[in-house]
Amino acid sequence: MRNFCETSSVTSALTDGRSSERRRQKKTLLMIGIILALFSCISNAMASNKERTFIMIKPDGVQRGLVGKIIERFEQKGFKLVAMKFMWASKDLLEKHYADLSSRPFFPGLVSYMNSGPVVPMVWEGLNVVKTGRRMLGETNPADSLPGTIRGDFCIQVGRNIIHGSDAVESAEKEIALWFDEKELVAWKPATCDWVYE
Structure with missing residues (x-):
């Protein structure tokens, strides 16, 4: 037991x-x-x-001295600049960039205008930067753009609307790859990052 x-x-x-x-x-x-x-x-x-968008200041924006003001708006919003160039784009590069518009009657004039002076292509990074960047730019036609947007404040005609911005994440990736090598994209953390994001 x-x-x-x-x-x-x-x-x-x-x-x-x-x-x-x-x-x-x-x-x-x-x-x-x-x-x-x-x-x-x-x-x-x-x-x-870390979403990225492609923004390019066109020849009229450069000639009118608006580069600093446009960069300032993106910085003040809290977005991070990861790449930028000051260059005279070749016709070949511009034709590739605007390939989706190649069948339109205004295509030759658009390429000629974009090749008429230097441009400032940039890559910006941040939360919903593609969508927010497009809102900051305003409508393609400045006449339809609200005051406070870049086009609403700085331009009048659609043919001189000073800036280009990617319309989707996919097109941003394509445009960034067309204009920049991977090694040109700078990975860094601004001191303001902790004050912009939770």
Whole structure:
């Protein structure tokens, strides 16, 4: 009888020990799951902060001395400049850039105008920068642009609307790859980053 009781208590202790160990393992797995979920949320938020857009100041914007004012607007909004050039774009590059408009009657004039002076292509980075950047630019036709937008404040005619901005994330990626090499995109963290994003 004594042996049976002793065996029973040992078995009970082993069972309790195993149950306790299983509970610890479950808690550990639950904690790991929670940590991974939080990490995923943070990673997704950070990835969306790294959305990029292509912005180009056209020859009329350069000639009118608006480069600094336009850059200032994007900086004041909280976006990060990751690449910029001052260049005279070749006709070949411009034809590739505006390839989707090549069948339109105004295409030759557009390429000629864009090749008439230097341009300032840029890459900006930040949360929803493509959509927000387009809103900051205003409508393609300055007459339809609200005051406070770049085109609403600085231009009058559609043929001299001073700036180009990507209309979608996919087109931004394509335009950035056309105008910049990967090594020209500067990865850095501005001191203001913690004051712009949570």
